[in-house]
Amino acid sequence: MAPPTVLVTGGAGYIGSHTVLEMLNAGYNVVCVDNLCNAYSSGTAKLPEALNRVQEITGKKVHFYRVDITDREQVRSVFQEHKIDMVAHFAALKAVGESCRIPLQYYHNNMTGTNVLLEAMADNNVFKFVYSSSATVYGEPQFLPVTEEHPVGNCTSPYGKTKYFTEEILKDLCKSDKRWAVVSLRYFNPVGAHPSGRIGEDPNGEPNNLMPYIAQVAVGRRDCLQVYGSDFPTKDGTGVRDYIHIVDLAEGHVKALDKLRNIAETGFFAYNLGTGVGYSVLEMVHAFQKASGRNINYKLVDRRSGDVATCYADASLAEKALGWKATRGVDEMCVDTWRWQSNNPNGYAIK
Numbered sequence: 145m146a147p148p149t150v151l152v153t154g155g156a157g158y159i160g161s162h163t164v165l166e167m168l169n170a171g172y173n174v175v176c177v178d179n180l181c182n183a184y185s186s187g188t189a190k191l192p193e194a195l196n197r198v199q200e201i202t203g204k205k206v207h208f209y210r211v212d213i214t215d216r217e218q219v220r221s222v223f224q225e226h227k228i229d230m231v232a233h234f235a236a237l238k239a240v241g242e243s244c245r246i247p248l249q250y251y252h253n254n255m256t257g258t259n260v261l262l263e264a265m266a267d268n269n270v271f272k273f274v275y276s277s278s279a280t281v282y283g284e285p286q287f288l289p290v291t292e293e294h295p296v297g298n299c300t301s302p303y304g305k306t307k308y309f310t311e312e313i314l315k316d317l318c319k320s321d322k323r324w325a326v327v328s329l330r331y332f333n334p335v336g337a338h339p340s341g342r343i344g345e346d347p348n349g350e351p352n353n354l355m356p357y358i359a360q361v362a363v364g365r366r367d368c369l370q371v372y373g374s375d376f377p378t379k380d381g382t383g384v385r386d387y388i389h390i391v392d393l394a395e396g397h398v399k400a401l402d403k404l405r406n407i408a409e410t411g412f413f414a415y416n417l418g419t420g421v422g423y424s425v426l427e428m429v430h431a432f433q434k435a436s437g438r439n440i441n442y443k444l445v446d447r448r449s450g451d452v453a454t455c456y457a458d459a460s461l462a463e464k465a466l467g468w469k470a471t472r473g474v475d476e477m478c479v480d481t482w483r484w485q486s487n488n489p490n491g492y493a494i495k
């Protein structure tokens with residue numbers, strides 16, 4: 145029996161590329177689409193650089209198409225070219241602050257794009273779907289650790305609402321047609337890089353997220369980290385989050401695909417992908433200084449709007465239902481991030 149083929153949208157991105165690597169290692173065939181709006185590709189290359197390196201590391205081939213998932217014809221052509229068995233959907237815009245400034249672009253890209261993808265799946269009798277959701281659907285946690293039973297929808301940004309609205313669409317879809325089997329993975333705070341140091345997080349422009357910003361200060365690309373808020377009700381006044389190693393996260397996706405591949409069960413399932421441990425911003429700064437041997441210059445400034453004080457996961461359901469548990473700690477997250485950033489000071493672009 146030929147191994148299943150997974151269509152990965154956004155496969156040239158940070159989480160997509162790391163997950164493609166683990167899917168290939170697990171024996172899946174992979175077809176990637178990406179419009180490269182947030183992924184580096186040199187003009188002449190056939191593959192985006194991240195996927196080129198994934199091929200190098202695994203010795204396996206990745207099929208790639210430069211496709212915008214909001215374009216119906218482009219998406220359909222991929223289903224005509226390949227027999228797709230399942231879809232892992234990463235493609236989205238994801239900058240919380242930017243989404244407040246240009247909400248319509250976020251709703252079009254993330255919602256219309258997903259709807260076009262789902263319609264093409266149904267038209268081609270593909271009903272197994274893994275969705276990139278986020279802890280942001282929980283809004284300000286009403287209790288901790290956050291379980292999948294925590295209320296959703298009280299999102300603090302248009303970005304977060306695109307995640308929540310899409311989950312609601314997926315629930316309605318599963319109710320309307322019993323052929324759909326959907327696993328929505330609610331990521332907490334993915335950080336780190338593949339231990340090879342060849343792939344990692346390479347955001348366009350100024351990083352929105354903490355870890356890439358710290359790494360760019362350490363490597364000398366940025367002067368000073370701004371710590372958003374030092375008056376939160378937390379151990380040291382700075383925000384607390386559940387950071388999860390990107391390879392743990394990628395392995396969680398393979399477990400989700402294995403579940404969809406092997407079970408007749410259909411319907412909508414949501415699982416938290418986190419470690420269950422919260423670290424403050426200053427704890428992350430100190431951990432990175434230890435891992436890199438570099439001093440991280442930082443300044444305590446006002447809170448960033450939309451930030452919650454503390455958020456960390458109860459990930460026991462994923463362990464029970466997927467047989468998955470995060471195993472990598474914060475030191476490994478920092479050591480692997482530093483190996484990537486110090487070997488690639490300018491990310492994938494060779495400047």
Ligand SMILES: NC(=O)c1ccc[n+]([C@@H]2O[C@H](COP(=O)([O-])OP(=O)(O)OC[C@H]3O[C@@H](n4cnc5c(N)ncnc54)[C@H](O)[C@@H]3O)[C@@H](O)[C@H]2O)c1
Binds near residue numbers: 160
């Ligand atoms: N990084 C995080 O902290 C985090 C946390 C929770 C959820 N997520 C979700 O995980 C997914 C991947 O996030 P990431 O951190 O890898 O981001 P990323 O920007 O590195 O990857 C997203 C990829 O999707 C592509 N893309 C965007 N819009 C597209 C479109 N219309 N058509 C085709 N390709 C398109 C981009 O070019 C990029 O390569 C996103 O859905 C994001 O919302 C990320």
Ligand SMILES: CC(=O)N[C@H]1[C@@H](OP(=O)(O)OP(=O)(O)OC[C@H]2O[C@@H](n3ccc(=O)[nH]c3=O)[C@H](O)[C@@H]2O)O[C@H](CO)[C@H](O)[C@@H]1O
Binds near residue numbers: 239352357385448
């Ligand atoms: C709990 C939660 O909803 N997490 C989501 C949220 O991540 P977060 O907003 O939690 O991630 P982040 O890396 O932007 O911030 C993490 C922590 O670092 C702080 N910080 C960040 C950057 C900086 O330059 N200085 C600084 O102090 C920030 O205030 C927070 O306390 O959005 C992400 C997309 O962007 C993902 O969807 C995450 O799942």
